[in-house]
Amino acid sequence: MRIGFFTDTYLPVIHGVVISIESFKKELEAAGHQVYIYAPESRGYKDKNPNVFRFKSVKVIKKPEMHYAFDFLPIGHSFKEVTHFKLDIVHAHTPFALGLLAKYISERQLIPLIYTHHTHYPEYAKAYLKEKIFLPYLAKIYSTWFSNVSDAIIAPSLKIKKLLRKYGVKKKIPIYILPTGINLKLFKKAREKAQILKKKLKISPKTKILLSVSRIGEEKNIEFLMRTMREILKKKDDFLFLLVGDGPFLGELKKIAKDLKIINNIIFTGRIPHKDIPLYYQAADLFVFASLTETQGIVILEALSSGLPIVALKDDALSGIVLDNKNGFLVERESPKLFSQKIIEPLEDSAIYKKFSKEAVKTVRQFSETNVAKKLIEIYKSQIEKLYQ
Numbered sequence: 506m507r508i509g510f511f512t513d514t515y516l517p518v519i520h521g522v523v524i525s526i527e528s529f530k531k532e533l534e535a536a537g538h539q540v541y542i543y544a545p546e547s548r549g550y551k552d553k554n555p556n557v558f559r560f561k562s563v564k565v566i567k568k569p570e571m572h573y574a575f576d577f578l579p580i581g582h583s584f585k586e587v588t589h590f591k592l593d594i595v596h597a598h599t600p601f602a603l604g605l606l607a608k609y610i611s612e613r614q615l616i617p618l619i620y621t622h623h624t625h626y627p628e629y630a631k632a633y634l635k636e637k638i639f640l641p642y643l644a645k646i647y648s649t650w651f652s653n654v655s656d657a658i659i660a661p662s663l664k665i666k667k668l669l670r671k672y673g674v675k676k677k678i679p680i681y682i683l684p685t686g687i688n689l690k691l692f693k694k695a696r697e698k699a700q701i702l703k704k705k706l707k708i709s710p711k712t713k714i715l716l717s718v719s720r721i722g723e724e725k726n727i728e729f730l731m732r733t734m735r736e737i738l739k740k741k742d743d744f745l746f747l748l749v750g751d752g753p754f755l756g757e758l759k760k761i762a763k764d765l766k767i768i769n770n771i772i773f774t775g776r777i778p779h780k781d782i783p784l785y786y787q788a789a790d791l792f793v794f795a796s797l798t799e800t801q802g803i804v805i806l807e808a809l810s811s812g813l814p815i816v817a818l819k820d821d822a823l824s825g826i827v828l829d830n831k832n833g834f835l836v837e838r839e840s841p842k843l844f845s846q847k848i849i850e851p852l853e854d855s856a857i858y859k860k861f862s863k864e865a866v867k868t869v870r871q872f873s874e875t876n877v878a879k880k881l882i883e884i885y886k887s888q889i890e891k892l893y894q
Contacts, residue, residue, distance in 0.1 A: 508541070509540075509595045509596065525685040546561060576605060592610065597655070608654060626644035627642070630644045645672055652678060662802075686872055686873055687869060702787075709743075715791055716808070719749070721752030725754075732841040750776065755775070789808075789811075793816050816848050818837075
């Protein structure tokens with residue numbers, strides 16, 4: 506198949522949507538398919554991949570970086586060349602500018618339009634735009650409209666599937682739950698180097714390390730994890746919170762850590778290259794997660810792949826991934842005291858810890874990049890077959 510991926514964010518920017526696109530692209534190409542990327546320009550960046558169409562664009566949000574692409578202004582090609590380039594299926598990873606181009610091409614070439622709803626756009630609008638009422642409402646209406654003009658939708662979690670149906674996505678539009686796959690080998694390979702990282706960070710071998718990997722935004726609820734850390738330190742002094750990531754709320758979190766008097770038990774790493782992040786998982790003892798605004802938990806899958814038990818606030822985004830009392834604990838209410846108890850329990854009971862760690866590795870196998878890509882291919886084939894029914 507010749508597959509078109511349409512996205513409003515792409516390399517050299519790295520975040521969840523880009524990671525998802527690159528993961529699927531790699532596996533689809535390994536399976537013998539051709540993938541073409543339609544993305545905004547990134548000034549000064551040259552694509553190594555020849556199968557990328559870039560479009561004139563303007564930056565609308567600085568962090569996380571987001572561009573508005575002018576879908577009728579391709580770079581190095583005419584609009585006619587782009588729209589006549591023959592595809593078998595179009596896959597929109599955005600409902601906006603380049604998503605509209607995907608819709609146009611699907612109608613022109615009479616091929617299916619698949620749409621992945623990566624982002625909870627109303628919450629995104631509340632977090633990053635100044636106007637907090639009308640624009641989030643508009644984002645809801647618009648994403649519902651785009652979903653309803655698609656042939657099929659991919660939701661990265663049960664949470665998003667439920668959300669889209671609640672918004673008003675028609676029942677005749679199939680919604681498939683398909684998260685981004687994980688390169689299991691990448692995380693297994695890092696084990697031997699974990700001790701080196703601990704020495705580099707000057708962490709005692711006896712210290713219990715709680716890990717969070719995240720873009721540092723206010724909506725990620727990391728302040729709750731810090732308050733949980735304060736609860737833990739009331740009873741234990743051999744715990745460390747390792748916070749991996751960067752973002753607009755980092756400075757504020759450092760102030761909060763000082764106010765809570767836990768600054769000496771937190772390491773803020775800042776931005777870490779994606780290729781180095783497996784080392785941090787391998788150095789940790791347990792992964793903590795408190796965000797309630799996620800569409801899926803890629804970092805959760807990464808942590809499970811590393812054999813880490815999870816303690817997280819209960820959320821449909823984690824359904825089928827974090828299995829309560831099997832590979833971790835799901836905490837139903839935002840109570841730092843209760844959350845801290847669930848963290849301490851597996852770290853003080855080796856039998857529970859070994860059970861959770863073993864189940865973590867078992868759970869994540871179904872989410873390998875190869876297995877998830879196979880499911881995506883089946884979705885594509887089913888939609889193409891409908892054309893001939």
